[in-house]
Amino acid sequence: MNEQCKFAETKILTDQLEFSTNEIKTINNLGLTPKDLEKLLNSQPFAEGSYALIFELPDSDQKVIAKVWKNPKNDSGRAKCENVALRLLRLRNSEEAPHSMGYLKSTTILFEEKIEGSPIESFDKNTIDQLAETLAKIHSIELNAYGKPLTRRTKGTKMDFLSDELDRLRTTSSSSPKLAETISSVEKAIDKAENEAKKKPEAFQDNNFTLIHFDLNINNILRSTDGRIVIIDWEQASAGDSAMDIAKLFLKLNFNNEQKKEFLAEYEKKLSKKDDYFESRLEIFEPLVLVNSILWRLRVLKDEPQETSSVNEKKFYARVKNNLDKELVALKKYLP
Numbered sequence: 396m397n398e399q400c401k402f403a404e405t406k407i408l409t410d411q412l413e414f415s416t417n418e419i420k421t422i423n424n425l426g427l428t429p430k431d432l433e434k435l436l437n438s439q440p441f442a443e444g445s446y447a448l449i450f451e452l453p454d455s456d457q458k459v460i461a462k463v464w465k466n467p468k469n470d471s472g473r474a475k476c477e478n479v480a481l482r483l484l485r486l487r488n489s490e491e492a493p494h495s496m497g498y499l500k501s502t503t504i505l506f507e508e509k510i511e512g513s514p515i516e517s518f519d520k521n522t523i524d525q526l527a528e529t530l531a532k533i534h535s536i537e538l539n540a541y542g543k544p545l546t547r548r549t550k551g552t553k554m555d556f557l558s559d560e561l562d563r564l565r566t567t568s569s570s571s572p573k574l575a576e577t578i579s580s581v582e583k584a585i586d587k588a589e590n591e592a593k594k595k596p597e598a599f600q601d602n603n604f605t606l607i608h609f610d611l612n613i614n615n616i617l618r619s620t621d622g623r624i625v626i627i628d629w630e631q632a633s634a635g636d637s638a639m640d641i642a643k644l645f646l647k648l649n650f651n652n653e654q655k656k657e658f659l660a661e662y663e664k665k666l667s668k669k670d671d672y673f674e675s676r677l678e679i680f681e682p683l684v685l686v687n688s689i690l691w692r693l694r695v696l697k698d699e700p701q702e703t704s705s706v707n708e709k710k711f712y713a714r715v716k717n718n719l720d721k722e723l724v725a726l727k728k729y730l731p
Contacts, residue, residue: 412502421497425452425459425506432504436463446470446630451509458509459496467503472544473630474503479545480606480632481507487536491529492626510627512619522624523654524661526616529624530644531665534637538604543633545606553636553676554592554599560639560683561589567690572697577689580726584686587730592679598672607640608632612647638676642684682729685722692719 414422414429422432440448441460447470450461462477464470481495496506515522540548541556549555568581592599608615609631617625641662645655663673692715703709 414499415501418499418501421499421506425496426454427452432461435461444628446473452506458511459506460509462505462507464503471503474498474505475544476632477629478505480608480629481505483536483545483606484533489533490623490625491533492629510617510619510625512617512625514613515616515618515624518648518650518654520657523657525624527658527661528665529626530611530637530641531662531667533608533626534605534640535667536606537668538606538634539602541604541634541636545632545634548604548634550602552600552602553604554596556604556636557592557599557679561585564683564686564690567687571690571693574693577693577723580723580730581686581689583730584682584726588679588682595672595675595679598675598679603668604634605637606632607635607637609635609640609643610647611640611644636676636680637670638673639680639684642677642680645681646684646688682726685725685729689719689722689726692716692722 412429412433419429422429427435435450435452438450440463441451442449446464446466448463448465450463452459452461462474464474467474478495478498481492484492485494493508493510496508498505515526518526538545538548540550542548542559549559564585565582568578568585571578571581608626608629610628611626615626615628617627619625641658644650645658648654650658659674659677663670695715696712696719699712703712
């Protein structure tokens with residue numbers, strides 16, 4: 396459940412790039428040479444996120460982007476997660492995510508299909524139904540273990556998965572800024588969710604998992620020009636419980652009760668395998684993803700600089716503070 400954010404950019408030292416034989420083959424298959432790639436990385440990025448720069452490959456027969464992580468040493472895990480997730484989805488012939496076009500492990504550069512489209516601004520019934528169908532297709536991928544990276548997972552039940560997430564939240568809480576009242580509420584919420592889960596052992600007894608995105612915010616859900624809904628930015632992907640993914644979706648998109656009801660009706664209908672206890676687990680994960688978000692915001696604000704370096708950075712911290720206030724109100728409603 397961990398997320399982080401940073402604005403400091405690590406310079407890409409193009410004169411120090413070294414590629415293996417297979418990586419040079421990957422570059423050549425994209426119609427480039429290593430020198431072309433170095434030139435590309437010295438140009439202006441097509442887009443920029445908190446962790447990565449996005450470059451559009453020129454003169455390509457198909458639209459391809461190069462996703463370059465700013466700090467390869469620290470963010471290689473994110474790159475690996477996205478690469479494995481996109482490869483898995485491509486093996487399943489998924490049209491719900493970009494296609495992976497190659498990965499340069501030595502330099503933490505991922506090539507993937509560029510999705511022509513834009514974030515969805517509003518979620519009416521038709522859009523919610525389409526989003527539900529999209530995520531149901533992704534969550535119908537069956538995996539027999541959970542965790543990160545996807546290639547080294549843990550065998551266990553959904554209760555084991557939940558217990559690990561509870562342990563992570565407690566560890567994060569203990570190392571968070573010591574705002575006594577807030578941390579006390581966070582710890583009470585974790586304990587309450589755990590107690591409620593123990594009352595529903597049947598909901599957590601199976602050992603079937605799926606691919607989860609766990610960052611289903613509005614910027615990562617695109618309407619493509621051909622009308623599809625496509626999920627991008629799989630940096631936080633892992634094998635886990637789909638109920639946690641949907642809990643995060645509801646939090647990030649701020650769905651009201653009617654929108655949740657509409658989504659779940661279509662989502663559960665479109666799953667390839669009936670899950671009688673999905674909504675029971677969702678009720679447990681909703682307060683936990685709220686707690687996770689609160690802890691993340693506390694860590695971000697702890698590192699807020701006295702002077703921001705840009706308008707975007709200033710807006711970011713203002714948004715974090717505003718959303719933290721809203722989430723603390725929601726947390727109080729959850730607690731007795």
